[in-house]
Amino acid sequence: MSCYHQASEVIRSAGYRLTPQRLFILEAVYHLGGHVTAEQVLAYVQKSSPYVDLSTVYRTLELLVSLGLIRRFSAPNRPNEYEVATAEPHHHLVCLRCGRVEAVPAEPLSTVLREIVAAHGFTPDETHLAIHGLCAECHAQERSHEA
Amino acid sequence: MSCYHQASEVIRSAGYRLTPQRLFILEAVYHLGGHVTAEQVLAYVQKSSPYVDLSTVYRTLELLVSLGLIRRFSAPNRPNEYEVATAEPHHHLVCLRCGRVEAVPAEPLSTVLREIVAAHGFTPDETHLAIHGLCAECHAQERSHEA
DNA sequence: CTTGTATGTGCAAATATTTGCAGTTCCAAG
DNA sequence: CTTGGAACTGCAAATATTTGCACATACAAG
Ligand SMILES: [Mn+2]
Ligand SMILES: [Mn+2]
Ligand SMILES: [Zn+2]
Ligand SMILES: [Zn+2]
Numbered sequence: 001m002s003c004y005h006q007a008s009e010v011i012r013s014a015g016y017r018l019t020p021q022r023l024f025i026l027e028a029v030y031h032l033g034g035h036v037t038a039e040q041v042l043a044y045v046q047k048s049s050p051y052v053d054l055s056t057v058y059r060t061l062e063l064l065v066s067l068g069l070i071r072r073f074s075a076p077n078r079p080n081e082y083e084v085a086t087a088e089p090h091h092h093l094v095c096l097r098c099g100r101v102e103a104v105p106a107e108p109l110s111t112v113l114r115e116i117v118a119a120h121g122f123t124p125d126e127t128h129l130a131i132h133g134l135c136a137e138c139h140a141q142e143r144s145h146e147a
Numbered sequence: 148m149s150c151y152h153q154a155s156e157v158i159r160s161a162g163y164r165l166t167p168q169r170l171f172i173l174e175a176v177y178h179l180g181g182h183v184t185a186e187q188v189l190a191y192v193q194k195s196s197p198y199v200d201l202s203t204v205y206r207t208l209e210l211l212v213s214l215g216l217i218r219r220f221s222a223p224n225r226p227n228e229y230e231v232a233t234a235e236p237h238h239h240l241v242c243l244r245c246g247r248v249e250a251v252p253a254e255p256l257s258t259v260l261r262e263i264v265a266a267h268g269f270t271p272d273e274t275h276l277a278i279h280g281l282c283a284e285c286h287a288q289e290r291s292h293e294a
Numbered sequence: 295c296t297t298g299t300a301t302g303t304g305c306a307a308a309t310a311t312t313t314g315c316a317g318t319t320c321c322a323a324g
Numbered sequence: 325c326t327t328g329g330a331a332c333t334g335c336a337a338a339t340a341t342t343t344g345c346a347c348a349t350a351c352a353a354g
Pocket of ligand 4: 242243244245246247281282283284285286
């Protein structure tokens with residue numbers, strides 16, 4: 001579950017320093033589970049290490065994203081969320097009306113996506129796509145609302 | 148080209164007021180063309196109407212998005228960009244390394260996407276997807292960088 | 295175990311975006 | 325053509341995120 005030991009090794013072997021802050025932040029994302037915001041990570045980290053700063057959390061989360069250790073979930077009108085990359089690969093459907101976020105398996109979407117954009121010489125590395133639209137309920141409501 | 152007349156009718160018939168600010172902002176997005184930021188829209192609008200506020204621009208742009216008159220382009224580490232919805236439907240490939248943004252036709256991606264997420268009862272209405280990854284050049288560089 | 299130094303951190307300020315609120319204005323109803 | 329009131333706006337403050345910089349520290353080399 002919460003074994004972020006290998007993850008810390010990735011940091012080292014990529015040439016980055018293994019600081020207490022980075023370990024705390026890594027542990028926070030692993031421990032909290034699911035999607036977490038920078039603010040939530042900070043709150044957890046500060047229980048053990050009160051002087052860690054929010055900017056360090058942001059910087060570290062982006063570092064972990066660039067190393068592929070965590071994934072970013074970014075949707076308009078909500079703070080960025082982050083999640084361990086060891087979770088099953090998936091995308092998210094974001095309802096623009098009620099705000100609900102639902103996970104869907106990465107496949108077959110990822111494969112199709114990869115094939116289509118490969119024709120443009122592009123290599124998508126984002127396994128965590130935010131697809132905007134309307135959930136079933138909200139879509140039904142919009143339809144009835146017309147008349 | 149710049150005929151946003153029908154667009155203003157959409158605002159009215161959706162029950163929103165047709166204010167000078169909304170017309171100026173609409174015209175700005177039509178006139179400037181391509182992807183524009185709130186800041187750019189403000190600069191253009193203020194030439195004719197100096198007291199318009201940036202918050203009004205943000206609010207109005209989001210209103211126009213919700214009415215389907217313009218599209219939002221939202222990628223991490225860059226301000227949101229907006230574009231008239233009358234442009235040919237397309238998505239964007241965003242290189243996470245060099246920052247380049249390339250347009251790709253909406254089809255066949257949109258159709259595939261729609262089919263796949265329909266199985267989850269979801270109706271994607273976002274024809275302006277930001278797909279993250281590496282462009283051809285940057286991908287080549289990463290490969291050679293390994294060795 | 296030192297030590298030098300590039301990397302990383304805390305803090306504060308900058309930037310990007312959103313929100314609350316009091317005053318203004320569009321426009322439906324008369 | 326008025327006019328009342330909800331919708332809208334400007335402004336300022338709040339919130340979200342990024343950045344500059346001086347100081348701290350991980351860690352490679354000795
Ligand atoms: Mn997720
Ligand atoms: Mn576009
Ligand atoms: Zn919904
Ligand atoms: Zn690139």
